[in-house]
Amino acid sequence: MESDRIGNRATPTIESPVERAVLALAGLPLLVALLEWLLWSDALPGGWPGALSLAAPLLAGAGVYCRADRRSWMILAWALGFASLAVLWLAWPASTTGELRNPAPWLAAMAAAIGVGARVGGAAPAVGLVARSLGGFLVALALLSLLSVFDDSPPGTLALGLGSILAYLALGSWLMARDLVPGPFRMLRICTALLAGLALLVMTGWWLHLPYVVQGGTDYVPMQFNTALSALLIAISLRLLAGGHRNLALLPLAPVVIVCVASLLEEYTGLLLGSGEWLIRHGIVAEGVVPGRMAPNTATAYLLACLGIALAPAGGKGSPARWSATWACGFVVTVIALIVLAGYLMQVPVLRGWGAYTPMALMTAVAMLLIGVGLGAGGSEYRRTLSQRAGWLPLVLAAATIGVSLLVWFAIDRDQASRREALLQRQADLVEQAIQSGVEDRRNALRRMALRMADRVGEAERLDLFELDASIYLQDFPAFVSMIWTSSDARVLRQVSRPGEGVDMLGRTLDFEPMRRQLFETARRTGEVGESPPLGLLDGSVGELLAAPILRGGETQGFIVSVVKYEPLFSNVLANVVPDNALELRYRDQLLYARGTPPPNDLPMTRPVRGAGATIQLVVWPDTTSATPLANVLLFTGLLTGGLVALALRLAGLARARAEVAERRGRELGEQVLAAEHARLALEQAEQELSSVFESISDAFYTLDRDWRFVFVNPRAEQLMRR
Structure with missing residues (x-):
């Protein structure tokens, strides 16, 4: 047990089981990094001393053991430690002249420094967005680095070391999950943080010309820069929506809609607008796609996400119908992402690009999945009390509708x-x-x-x-x-x-x-x-x-x-x-x-x-x-039908739940009215019985109220008063 000082009085701090588990595991990344340095150095960043890979796990563990998150000056010192580590990675002299070293170590350290340092700014929404976004950046970078350890990529492509990977995964998760308990839309906020971090990582990959990052560790089409920027703008919009600022959340969506519409016009009408390279020149091209061209399924999913945000009620109000529309849009976006991911897993190119059109990148599919899950979680936030059948039946039937359409589309497309x-x-x-x-x-x-x-x-x-x-x-x-x-x-x-x-x-x-x-x-x-x-x-x-x-x-x-x-x-x-x-x-x-x-x-x-x-x-x-375009028309129709089926069944479930609540309240009200009627009848009967008793007695009897006015006078008392 430890204590925090409040004024001049020390108050004990009780550790929860989760905190005790975190403290117990805080030294694991350092232990893994030490064993890796001594026994297996293949996964360590090349061009630097192996001992330098111990710094990140050491800093992360020190921050946990010192409870750096409880005092502002300790958070600042923790951030300065990571910033110094980033400078050390950058300034360390290369072993050979002109050696091209991978930027993952200093990128991770710099992101950790900014993310941890943002906590000094307090609990402002903008500070929380920056910290969570950089937490998502660290998680995405650490996962890509972990992937590079086990695939056939050239050594050192995005190496961090297993110990550093564990440390940055834990630190990124902490940055994303911190301060989420008091507020609503927890799942939406986590998805927003991961989405923003992924978008920032891909944009950084374009700036630094890192094919392994923009292609997601594959040889397939990269996530284009304008696609990553659109994902970042949607992440900002979702965070504003989670904060109850729906009208303000519409502002970042305007450039997203413009880019998506321009991309669809280029893909389906042959217009040469050059929207793919409005911002940068894309030097990484794969699968023969037009440089910077946004895939049509990507543009469609982005437009559905924008529609879902626009249909959400303003001010975070609990409008079940509008939140259900947001939920349905998130469901369709999730289905689009799952179709593309299935295409990558099963090596079916036609699923990645809706036939022969520009395919969606792997990193873009992951971003779409985060957007869809976030919208779905946000749309269902106000109706968690729906019955299990009412909650899952729309998903099952809509997924079946889209699945049948997908199978028919695939067969027609093959034919x-x-x-x-x-x-x-x-x-x-x-x-x-x-x-x-x-x-x-x-x-x-x-x-x-x-x-x-x-x-x-x-x-x-x-x-x-x-x-x-x-x-x-x-x-x-x-x-x-x-x-x-x-x-x-x-x-x-x-x-x-x-x-x-x-x-x-x-x-x-x-x-x-x-x-x-x-x-x-x-x-x-x-x-x-x-x-x-x-x-x-x-x-x-x-x-x-x-x-x-x-x-x-x-x-x-x-x-x-x-x-x-x-x-x-x-x-x-x-x-x-x-x-x-x-x-x-x-x-x-x-x-x-x-x-x-x-x-x-x-x-x-x-x-x-x-x-x-x-x-x-x-x-x-x-x-x-x-x-x-028969196959693509059928696929669009299937997605639209699936979304409408999900929305209709969701609204039907909400209407049924409302009807059940109204019926239950009506039944309770009827029972209350019946009980009141019985009480009134019982009171009248009691009054009649008392009146007959008092009227039948030979003694005089009367009652008065607080103002000394007669309330009841029996016949004998009336006779005596007339005398």
């Missing part, structure tokens, strides 16, 4: 995905056929020209024929830049080029590099039209060469060479082939041709195509203009 894949396969076949047909047409045209040249005997006749055919070919085939007649050793004898294009090669040889030399050797050996692989033309563009040998008497007397540019070639060949699909043609790492803008959330089909003198890669994206 539509298979149909889209089959359609994309057919479209890729059409593109391949068009490419091969276009290439073959040009090969045949060049072969015919070479045959006609071989039939001419004199050089003048050949020259006239070449001039005529070359001008016709340049007119009929827009992809031909130059038509060239060479000797058997590939020296240019005559060249006809399109006006303003081509490089003059008259008198020069065309086999000046191995790839071109191989083209002429192949055409000479096979006697067929040779086609070079994709190569850089002399004018800087990308294309190829076609070489048709001029054969006479089994000997090669020259070549007809065509210089082909890919841009006009493929533009002309593919002009009317799947015009609504974005596509690319690649040769190794070189882009040969591109058409359209690839949709950011759809996976393309890639297949090899034989053409252009080599095997090139055809990349085709699906046509998003004709996509059928």
Whole structure:
């Protein structure tokens, strides 16, 4: 037993069982840190002495044993201790020049210093919000650090050490739970603290460029900065709602609504508003999503959360109907978060992003779960006396409704995905056929020209024929830049080029590099039209060469060479082939041709195509203009129906509870009225009996009130008074 001094008198302080348990466990983090330092240093932060990892558990344990929370000056000293530790982590010299050390140790120490130091400011709501938010920050950071110990991340990614993790978990929990007992909405306040801490951690991860933080320890899409900022604003709004300031709670929601609506317009209408990078440039991108783009299920859940806060009664009044609407919004937000978390746990990508749309990040799903649980707990705060059936029946039926809708949506989405894949396969076949047909047409045209040249005997006749055919070919085939007649050793004898294009090669040889030399050797050996692989033309563009040998008497007397540019070639060949699909043609790492803008959330089909003198890669994206949103409409309908079912059953339960209370009070009132009537009748009967007794006696009898007025006079007394 200890004592606190009040004035000059010492009063004993009785320790509760919880306090005794806390005191007993306060040294556990230090013991774990000591064993870790001596036996297993893999989880300790790299780049610092191992003994430095003992400081955080030592400070946390010292604060508990000294009861630092009971005196302001001790709280301030405790906060200064953590601040000094943060400075020590930052100022400690690196073991190697330019070493990149993980920021978790000094971030945790700094958050602990600010969170503990905020307690000196008293019990103001703003002080409590800061302290609880930093408590949530410490809990989220410690859990991520614990995850990094057991996963396959690079060593030291977010290392704190197991002892420090336990210390910061305990300190963060204490900061979140302190002073919660006297006030209402305890669960809402805890969820708000965790939500704010998570949002602050992700925003810090973007500022410090920490992929492990913003991606939640995974390789999936990160929680975007504007998503984290929106979560922080909703946390502030929920804290104001818990304090009974509903009207003031609506102010932080305005930017959230603007960002969510802009994101939905970009996702579903194709508008390019750039809302994802209004605040910062996102340097961490995964799964091919647009940088900073908020997922549509994230935006929908945020809008539902804003609606739930707006429907809550002003001033914290006990309006069951409006709180039930808030509860229903929280329920739907929770369901959305659970669907996404199930997608991550079961490795089903379609559940994370509502089909092929931008997926929700793992950290965002956790934030949504906190928002949904907080709204649900806040909405049920004023009706904890509902019967078990009335409390759980709406949840069960609404969850069943949403579950059925989810299964049907999943089946339809899979069917539509298979149909889209089959359609994309057919479209890729059409593109391949068009490419091969276009290439073959040009090969045949060049072969015919070479045959006609071989039939001419004199050089003048050949020259006239070449001039005529070359001008016709340049007119009929827009992809031909130059038509060239060479000797058997590939020296240019005559060249006809399109006006303003081509490089003059008259008198020069065309086999000046191995790839071109191989083209002429192949055409000479096979006697067929040779086609070079994709190569850089002399004018800087990308294309190829076609070489048709001029054969006479089994000997090669020259070549007809065509210089082909890919841009006009493929533009002309593919002009009317799947015009609504974005596509690319690649040769190794070189882009040969591109058409359209690839949709950011759809996976393309890639297949090899034989053409252009080599095997090139055809990349085709699906046509998003004709996509059928039936599955997503069904999912939206299911979520809306589930929320309305939950709200209707909740209101029905409240109405039933009200009816039962009214019936019970009516029954009690009826019983009271009946008892009063019986008492009145009994009193009247007693008065009649007394009156008959007094009237029948022979003695005079009368009664007087306090003012000496007659109240009752029997007949004998009346006779005597008349005398």
